Amino acid sequence: MATAFRVLLLLLTFSDSFVSTLGHGIGINYGQIANNLPSPPHVVYLLKSLNMSRVKLYDANPNVLTAFANSNVEFIIGLGNEYLEKMTDPLPAQTWIQQHVQPYISQTKISCITVGNEILTGNDTQLMSNLLPAMQTIYASLANLGLSKEVYVTTAHSIGILGNSFPPSAGAFRQDLLEYIQRILDFHSQTGSPFLINAYPFFAYKDNPGQVSLEYVLFEPNPGMKDPGTNLKYDNMLYAQIDAVYMAIKAFGHTDIRVQVSETGWPSKGDPNEVGASADNARLYNTNLLNRIQQNQGTPAKPSVPVDIYVFALFNEDLKPGPSSERNYGLYYPNGTLVYDIGTALSSQGYLPLPLPHMDYSASKKNVSKYLILHELVCCLFSASFSFSSLA
Template sequence: MLRSLRISKVKLFDADPNVLRAFLGTGVEFVIAIPNENVRAMVDPAAAQAWVAQHVTPHLRAGARISCVTVGNEVFKGGDAALQAATVPAMRSVHRALAAAGLAGRVNVTTAHSLDVMAASFPPSAGAFSEAAMAHVQPLLAFLSETRAPFLVNCYPFFAYTGDPARVPLEYALFQPNAGVTDPATRLRYDNMLYAQVDAVYAAIQRLGHTDVEVKVSETGWPSRGDPDEHGATVENAGTYIRNLLRRVEARQGTPMRPFTPVDVYVFALFNENLKPGPASERNYGMFYPDGTPVYSLGLQGQGAYLPPVMMFSHGARQVINLFATVAIASVAFVLS
């Protein structure tokens, strides 16, 4: 199934060896992760070396492609001060462990952020990190600049639209034709919200003195179903968002602020997750139902001319895993922690 979609990059929330072994010889490039609950332990150099020895080096030797390790996910969004304080030291520890294994420059180390890390994101030129995150962002950016690793951010225009549908044009959120927005400071025009969000992060990074850190979208998507108060969560809108996004990515578009730097995007997610907690939308970001049928048309598998370069997978659909018990996709579609 993944080969039919010509997926070339996969982002996981862990480093499941079954998944990595299943993709040996396929050329698919992986971003693997150290879950939040294990981040603090990675500050210890011995623990970081043991993790790299178990989850990275044997798979690379066997032919797997691992380009990046994310240390935690959205750690600055919650209130876990100990986790937040440990994240950058843990990243440095993992980076040193990779270097000791001869993998410096081959496998990057970074962490993924929620857009909540921003205090301001509109207009894009006014982008600024929140005061609460600032103490951690400064050393983080220094590390990313030093190691040439990307700043990962999870961007969901859906949240902005469903939170204020009267003021946020749906067409602007879905990459559809619209009047657009002009940044009064830069005079740059934005015809979609995702690119405005990315440029707001660039502006916040530049405000702290860094111009050499690339921003990548580590998650984006649109739910096909939601609760009654989740405006815009429909199959039609989900398909429109992903189709239009993939066209932009395939065209290697840059943002108005970085027009010559194609936006690197991971789409969330391949399958719906029937056991994920929270509002209904959280269980309905998948492009496919658990039986493998598409939630909406992407123009793929012979239906269209363009193909997505990247996708990502999540976890939570344990009740339906038996549907794929004999298929290699099972271990990928459902990453069980």
């Protein structure tokens, strides 16, 4: 056991050599709707073993931001839907920035704030009306504090904001949302912030398994589909959805707004009526997606713009409401073991997926900190004795 642990530490040390090539294009959603997740310092350890340097949170958890200080991990943090009305007032907005961003940003890189999640596809018209004013007020507060060049402001949309998504050249936003989207797009253009979408080809397959090809949604070999409007060929649904969003944005006269996939993934388990939810399909979807992203290729309509995605999610979350699939999107179980074998795909891209050491999660923060310090010390000792080239 001691020898295995020393090897694990050695691998972690050498994995740092890959950081510069793996950060761009791939991030992970770190959801926390669960009662059995490891502590943030343990998650630091896990993400270091993965060389994952981009993380998206759904809040601004101070314990997480503190744990990741000086880790070189870049964060998207979130303002929950419940805060939107309050955030339209400049005073609470600036107070929020002073409490949740300023104390951490010098040591933990915060690059973006998402104001709300999937607001426009809900049924709360008051939330819809508050969305843009809240985004504008948060941005103004950042500007007042000298942070607007450092931190973007945006919001995350469901792919359901599209009224038409295929063929991609006919991509268009829902008619009933145009009054909101026009001004949001103007905001993105003015501030240079990305347009975020949560896109899950799984849902399209689950709803129409007889009409949607499983190979097409899983990035597996398939005949593909040709867009009659552009003659561009699509061999997977996710890239078609991204281009449909670009086309919908272009219809409003904007060609300067980049689209980022803030959530995508596949559940490893589901209810009997959730067709396609399985560990095999989840493995294929995420493996093939990672391989595509690492090739730095763009979509057919944007071949020179690498696709930028955040995988959903890091852990299975046992308290999420809804069907079984909602609790089974994680790459990892809370104990740090892989839900399915995606290890080959991760390691082939330079990632080294390793389980968390067996530790008592109820241990004091002091003990966790002592463990992490020891881990770093051992890594430094190994680094002083070896070089990556010696492994070749």
